[in-house]
Amino acid sequence: MSTKLRAGQKIKLKSVEELLGVTNEESALDIEIVKIRPFKNHPFKVVDDEKMQDLVESIRANGILSPVLIRPIGFDRYEMVSGHRRMHAAQLLGLESLPSIIRDMTDDEAVVRMVDSNIQREELLPSEKAFAYKMKMEAMKRQGYRSDLGCDGTSGQNDQKLFGKVSRDILAEEMGESSKQIQRYIRLTELIPELLDYVDQKRIQFTVAVEISYIEQEIQRWLFAYIRDNGMVKLNQISILRTELQAGAMTESKMITLLNNSQPGKLPSSKLTFTEKKLREYFPPEYTTTQMRNVIEKLLGEWKQAQ
Template identity: 55%
Template sequence: MPKGSLNVSLKGADDIFSTEESRQEQQREQVQQIPIGELFPFKNHPFKVLDDESMQRTVESVEQYGVLSPLIARPRAEGGYEIISGHRRQHAAQLAGLDALPVIVRQMDDDAAVLLMVDSNLQRENILPSERAFAYKMKLEALKNQGARSDLTSAQIGPKLTAAEKVAEEASDTKSQVKRFIRLTNLVPELLDMVDEKKIAFNPAVELSYLDEAQQRDFLEAMNDTQ
């Protein structure tokens, strides 16, 4: 075979593989229309989806324009897809009577999915203390897991941020404030609801989180008796 022909053949094969790789990448990020019944909420999703005025405005927008921004989801082992980003849009679409939604499907492990889910929701303006508390806790654990895997496979160059420092760096709170928010996850649900409802201020709530459940229940009963 002439030398020039060999080069052409190799170049053609290389182009074929490059094109196939590119096609697979595009397919992974391609927006698909997924039936709404095949979309399931993220496990232990910390952000509440409320039927409030904001949701009503979202429903009206969906009814008029449809869902303009695609959801992000990942395949579930048991079938269907787990929503990573877009729980409010999915609920609004349900209320608006849509049958399917635009979705970008990604293959993601648990920790990567948690980080994307938390970061995409923390950008919202109005976040309840309980939502921020559980979101920070989930992100902290995911970063710790990723850090543990990284330490096994790579050498650390330069000073290493702790997981709590990284959460704080990527949020609007200090490391100390992140840890104080996470303390709220130790409150019994009734007390945590009162924090969200601004019946208990943040600082006293953090102090209450150091009490065990029985002591918290006693405090709650004493509060109810005084009302």
């Protein structure tokens, strides 16, 4: 039965510790920054932008209010799970240690926790979402989030939320995205880094980038050079290119011609070809090809002047 809020009753928001799953028994310890390495293949960029400067000033004035979450990796060394931006800000301030919650976690548990603690940030780049979704979905699969298994790898009958669903569907619900959109984001991880940077810079539209992701990487490199020199490509151009790729071999020059001819509003170029056998029907047999060409050019010139 749901309970309505009384007038004036405050809504209790979860603390950072609750979001991270930190229990009351866990206490923060000061850990030297030199002993903490970034999370392997961390998909979220840590940049020195205005928000980072705000975080630096906050830490300068108030210290680090929320401890970072790390896991031990042996030999008195640790891996950062949640807190990369706080660690970077602390390094900019010259701090030597961080208040840290230390927790034993498997690789997959750490991946899920790392993604969950970062994915709700505002203004995430498409590349950040792409690799974060991919990492978490793969971790969920290894943990047993399958259509016939529960989250603990046993019969899904004990967990109706998971029953009949695959990891991508569960991830979509958790992230507030459609299953199809999750799939589209993950496709972006198949792009070469240069094209993925263009997606982040909005030099390639999201839907166009998803289509490009199905093209082999050598041709993606040709596409990068084309976009760099000519500007954005449209969805219809990539669709035509993919159709041509299925039909046969492709060269860079052929791709360039194809993209140029398929620009919206531009009529494709075409060739008008006459065989030598056909042309000789109109010339004496002793005429050479050079003589025939000269006559044709002269007649075309006269025709043009008469128009």
